Amino acid sequence: MTHRQYDSTGVASIYIEVRPSPPKDLIKSIINQLSQSVNPNPNGKWSRAVDVGCGSGQATFLLADYFDQVIGYDISEPQLQIANQRNQFNNVTFKISSGEGIPLEDNSVQLITVCEALHFFDIEKFNRKVDSLLNSGGLFVTIGYYPVPKLTQIDKPDLNLDHIGQSIDNLMQTWQEHGFPVKVFADMINTKYRCINLPFEKVCHEETFKTTSRRSADYIIDLINSLGTSEKFREKFPEKESSIMNQILNQLHDTFGTKDLSSIQLDVTFEYFIICFRK
Ligand SMILES: C[S@@+](CC[C@H](N)C(=O)[O-])C[C@H]1O[C@@H](n2cnc3c(N)ncnc32)[C@H](O)[C@@H]1O
Structure with a gap:
């Protein structure tokens, strides 16, 4: 295949x-x-x-x-x-x-x-x-x-961001369950x-x-979109995709305390x- x-x-x-x-x-x-x-x-x-x-x-x-x-x-x-x-x-x-x-x-x-x-x-x-x-x-x-990289917020290095990685893992699991x-x-x-x-x-x-590279927090959405399946899933299940991406966005806004994700600096380590x- x-x-x-x-x-x-x-x-x-x-x-x-x-x-x-x-x-x-x-x-x-x-x-x-x-x-x-x-x-x-x-x-x-x-x-x-x-x-x-x-x-x-x-x-x-x-x-x-x-x-x-x-x-x-x-x-x-x-x-x-x-x-x-x-x-x-x-x-x-x-x-x-x-x-x-x-x-x-x-x-x-x-x-x-x-x-x-x-x-x-x-x-x-x-x-x-x-x-x-x-x-x-x-x-x-x-x-x-x-x-799924390790994330560290530059001005709050002790903040645990593992739940963001967990959301990406969950998303991959959802893709899997939908045939990808x-x-x-x-x-x-x-x-x-x-x-x-x-x-x-x-x-x-x-x-x-x-x-490790320095990125702003909106990088996380781009990373998800780079996973290839994201686009195919959006084409096939647009409502489901939009609802999951909104949940992830809300999680990011809550985690970082702002809707302006470009203002949050992260170290991203693979x-x-x-x-x-x-x-
Ligand atoms: C996750 S990307 C890795 C790209 C790059 N090597 C990197 O380190 O980022 C996987 C790549 O493998 C290619 N690929 C998938 N199946 C392949 C195959 N059977 N033969 C050659 N390339 C393939 C895809 O088109 C894609 O560009």
Whole structure:
């Protein structure tokens, strides 16, 4: 089954604004793993990395310094359009393809990354593709973060805001109950893909990476809208969607004591993990 939640210009344009990119220390950790089994070329770089389900390039661009060639693949034209607009690297290109059908020659890739997308793939087909593309010693790395961040109000750092995250979780559960497989994907990320069979040699599992950005409180509504399903749910169940979003807005107004959410500053922290496999 193909999941096309991100195949919309509206979702793609909000996605780039609100979703995080992996922190640089996460990428360094991957490169450190790669250097233990594959030597770089004389120019200090490896030949080719592929970022699958690349979205608008959140992880793809971070690989540019380490490889002669980086290719981001995604099935969403709108995501790739934004990736191309942001691309300032000669050695990075974006192409439309499913992860399962990447049209590259066998044994031609040293690193395959999948950031926040493995749960969408036909995993058996994708595993076969990974196995055929990777050089001996090459790495396959799945990267992820739970899409509900930790929130801290700047001028009230001790205020507990966990109930806002709980509302986003509840919303994902409601989407799930209305036929959109969202919570099930979020749970796969939350359990670090334990339920997915990845028949490769696991060489690292790290959960220590964080990225924090300063946002105003209306960010929370944008984050919900970046979850892809939000738009589809609105189209199919407009009254239900509007009633839930009003409840969430009221909760935000009560929590922050104002209707002017743009006046409230938050630190928004996402926690990333990586799981690396070696061929
Ligand atoms: C949650 S986004 C992650 C984007 C980006 N990697 C990031 O870290 O933010 C998931 C992406 O996977 C893409 N996707 C879903 N199924 C796919 C498949 N079978 N092959 C390639 N990309 C796929 C979607 O179009 C979407 O852009």
